[in-house]
Structures are given as structure tokens and as C-alpha cells.
Amino acid sequence: MDSLLDVHDLKAYFNTRYGEVKAVDGVSFNVGHGETVCLVGESGCGKTTAALSILRLLDSPPGRIAGGKIIYKNEDLLTCSMNRLREIRGNNIAMIFQDPMTSLNPVLKLGSQITEQIRLHLGLNEHDAMARSIELMEQVGIPRARERVNDYPHQFSGGMKQRVMIAAALSCNPEILIADEPTTALDTTVKAQILDIFEGLKKEKNMSILFITHDFGTVAAIADRVVVMYGGRVVETGPATDVFANPHHPYTIGLMKCLPNIEAEGGRLTPIPGTIPSLINPPKGCIFQPRCDMGLEMCANEYPGEHFVSARHSVFCHLHRT
Numbered sequence: 001m002d003s004l005l006d007v008h009d010l011k012a013y014f015n016t017r018y019g020e021v022k023a024v025d026g027v028s029f030n031v032g033h034g035e036t037v038c039l040v041g042e043s044g045c046g047k048t049t050a051a052l053s054i055l056r057l058l059d060s061p062p063g064r065i066a067g068g069k070i071i072y073k074n075e076d077l078l079t080c081s082m083n084r085l086r087e088i089r090g091n092n093i094a095m096i097f098q099d100p101m102t103s104l105n106p107v108l109k110l111g112s113q114i115t116e117q118i119r120l121h122l123g124l125n126e127h128d129a130m131a132r133s134i135e136l137m138e139q140v141g142i143p144r145a146r147e148r149v150n151d152y153p154h155q156f157s158g159g160m161k162q163r164v165m166i167a168a169a170l171s172c173n174p175e176i177l178i179a180d181e182p183t184t185a186l187d188t189t190v191k192a193q194i195l196d197i198f199e200g201l202k203k204e205k206n207m208s209i210l211f212i213t214h215d216f217g218t219v220a221a222i223a224d225r226v227v228v229m230y231g232g233r234v235v236e237t238g239p240a241t242d243v244f245a246n247p248h249h250p251y252t253i254g255l256m257k258c259l260p261n262i263e264a265e266g267g268r269l270t271p272i273p274g275t276i277p278s279l280i281n282p283p284k285g286c287i288f289q290p291r292c293d294m295g296l297e298m299c300a301n302e303y304p305g306e307h308f309v310s311a312r313h314s315v316f317c318h319l320h321r322t
Contacts, residue, residue, distance in 0.1 A: 003030040003071075004208050005054070005093075005176055010068035012046075012053045015061060019280040023049040025232040026068075031176060034206040036198075038219045038240070040255075041229035044276055047212045048098065050229070051178050054210075055089050072176075091121040094174040098181045100161035104153040110137075111149035114168045121172045136167035140197055159190035166197060177201075178210045183218060195221055216259055220244060225312075228252050231287035232279055238313030248315040250294045286318065294319060 012024040024046040031037045039047045052058050054070055054077065070077040072093065077085065089095075097103040105113060114136060115129040124132060130149065137145035140163040153161060162182055169177055179198070183191040199222060201207055211222060219226055223240040228249065236249040247253045257270040274291040283289055289299040296318050307320040 002033055004033050004073070005031040005210075006069070006071040007050070007054065008069045008071070010050060010053055010070065011066040012049050012058060012063060013066045014063045016280070021279045022232050022282060023063075023279060024053065025279075025282070027229070027232070027234050029227045029234060029237060031208050031210055034202065034208060036202060036209040036211060036222050036224045037227060038223040038225070039210065039212045039227050039229060040214065040216065040219050042214055042255075042276070045229040046232040047214075047229055048180055049232075051095070051180055051210065051212055054178065055093060055095060056085060057095075087121075090117040090169075090174070091172045092174055093176045093178065094169040094172070095178040096162075096165050096169045096180060096182045098184065100158060100165045100182075103165060104161060106153050109150050109152060110156070110164050114149075114164070114171055117168070118171045132171065133167070136171055137164070139170070140164075140167045141193065142167070159186050159194070162186060162190075162194060163197075166194070170201065173205065174207070176208045176210065178212070180212045181214070182211075183213075183215075191218075198222060216244075216255060228255070231276060231282060233287060234316065235288065236313075236315045236317075238310070242310065242313045246309075246313075248309050248313075248320060249288075249317050250292045250319075251288050252315075254291075286316075 007030065008028050010024055010027045014021040014023055027046065027050050029037065039050065041047055053065055056077065058065065065078060068078065111130055111133045114133040118124055118129040118132050134145045134149050137149060142148060142160060142163050156164065183194050186194065195218065198209060202209060213219060219240060226238060226240050226243045227234055228236040228251065230251045236243065236247065236252045243252065247256055254272040258272065260269065272291055277283055277287060277290055285301045285303055286299045289295050292299065298318055304316045304318045306314050306316055308314045309320060
């Protein structure tokens with residue numbers, strides 16, 4: 001599949017009083033046309049930092065992009081001008097932020113928050129931009145959109161606020177939609193409805209989606225391809241069906257064992273022992289080595305390279321060294 005977005009050797013660091021945190025340290029992945037790619041891993045692994053780096057939205061200071069390339073249609077987003085980047089943000093690449101409760105301005109009507117980038121990127125007048133906002137709110141399943149476009153955020157539930165965020169992100173028909181854990185704070189029914197919206201939009205508009213989550217259940221529902229992250233690095237990547245059927249990295253295997261399984265003996269979950277190591281002074285070798293029960297002697301001193309277990313499925317682990 002041809003790549004629409006290529007992230008290569010991305011490094012994003014944060015300066016703190018204790019030292020430099022290597023939140024993303026050499027991450028590479030790509031997103032193809034009409035493809036849903038899921039960045040998955042536990043909290044603190046660097047998923048959101050990687051996503052924010054794509055549109056250069058890291059707070060600086062303390063954050064900074066220390067290296068790498070982010071190629072969108074043969075253009076490096078890390079070196080293009082800020083004026084060019086503003087043209088791309090929301091227009092070609094849109095982002096749904098993690099918390100709809102705090103992402104919407106509480107003193108502005110919802111309609112005006114959606115129309116802002118419509119008027120900026122599409123050049124529509126106020127009347128046409130508002131009509132477009134109402135159309136988008138209806139598209140994402142908000143009832144009585146013509147009336148509710150004049151409501152304020154506090155008048156909407158969490159699920160409805162998330163729908164407004166999706167409507168705003170879709171307002172300019174972006175080619176790539178970055179969704180940062182958009183279903184985390186939602187109940188199961190609303191979560192299923194939101195995922196259905198994503199699937200419908202992908203099919204209707206051939207939109208590419210970069211979906212960030214820690215929930216393997218969500219990954220199973222929507223992903224074409226999975227990128228597993230741990231400690232600021234990619235540890236395994238491949239088609240979702242391959243990763244689920246045959247995970248290879250000990251961390252991915254551990255995540256799968258953490259899933260509820262009513263058929264398992266005793267019905268107990270199997271946690272991954274230990275905690276994530278400090279990203280100020282990460283281990284010299286494999287970053288997962290302190291928590292791994294399958295490690296080799298070399299794991300403590302040498303970071304593993306990328307090893308392919310099939311044409312599109314790769315893993316960063318010495319156990320698969322050839």
C-alpha cells in the first residue's frame with residue numbers, strides 16, 4: 001500500500017529538572033491511503049507525543065522534536081514553514097484530541113467552534129459555514145443539530161462533545177484523521193457508536209486514520225495495521241490479524257495476556273510484572289528487558305534491530321535475530 005504519511009526515526013524529548021525525558025526515541029511507521037493504523041501501548045509509552053509531533057503541536061518548551069522526518073506527500077512537516085503547516089493543520093491532516101471535556105472552549109457556542117476552521121480553510125461566508133456545521137453535526141449523529149448548533153459545551157454530554165470534536169475535525173474533509181484515544185472516557189454503548197462513525201467515514205471518504213489507544217478491543221474492531229509502542233519506541237508492527245493471531249514481542253504477548261479471557265483457567269488476568277523504566281536514563285539494551293521473562297544475555301547491553309517475521313510483520317527483539 002502506498003504511504004500517505006511516513007514517520008521516520010522521530011525523536012521528541014522533554015526537558016525537566018531531573019534531566020531530558022526521551023518520550024519518543026527513534027519511532028518509525030507509515031499510514032497508507034484509506035488505511036487505519038493503530039498506535040497501541042500502555043500509558044506513557046509515547047503514543048500521544050508521537051501524534052502531536054506530526055503537526056508540531058508539542059508545547060515548546062519543555063518539549064522539542066530532536067530529530068527525524070515526517071513526510072506527507074513528499075513534504076517534510078518538520079522543516080516546512082509555519083504558514084505552510086497552518087494550511088495543512090485541520091485541512092489536510094486533522095486531529096481529535098484526547099479529552100473532549102477540555103478541548104472545547106466553554107464560552108463559545110459549538111457552531112462557532114466548528115465554523116472557525118471552515119471559514120479559514122474553505123473560505124466560506126458565515127451563513128454557508130454554519131450550514132456546513134449543521135450538516136456535519138447531523139453526519140456524526142447529533143439530534144436536532146439545527147437547534148443544538150447554538151448550544152454551549154456544558155449543555156452536551158461527554159459522548160455528544162466527542163461527536164462535536166469529530167465534526168470539527170471532519171469539517172474540511174482531511175485526508176488523514178489523527179484520533180487520540182477518542183473513546184477512553186465514554187461508556188460502552190457510546191464507544192461502539194463512535195467507532196461505527198469512524199468506520200463509516202473511512203469507507204465513504206477513503207480517509208486514512210491514525211488511531212491512538214491502549215485498548216486492544218478497540219484495535220481488534222477497527223485496525224488494518226498495528227504499531228505497538230513501549231518506552232518511547234516501536235517494538236512490533238504488522239497487520240492487525242497477524243499481530244493478534246501470532247504476536248512475537250514479549251511485550252505484545254504480555255498485553256494480549258492482560259485481556260480478559262473467560263476460557264482461561266481460573267478466569268484470572270496475567271499482569272506484566274514491574275513498571276516502565278525511567279525515560280531519562282533508559283536501559284542500555286532492550287528497553288523492555290527489565291520486565292521480560294524471556295530475555296537473553298545480550299538484551300541487557302544491545303538494543304535489538306528490526307527483524308521481519310513475515311513480509312509486513314516485524315519485531316524488535318533478539319529472540320527473532322537471524
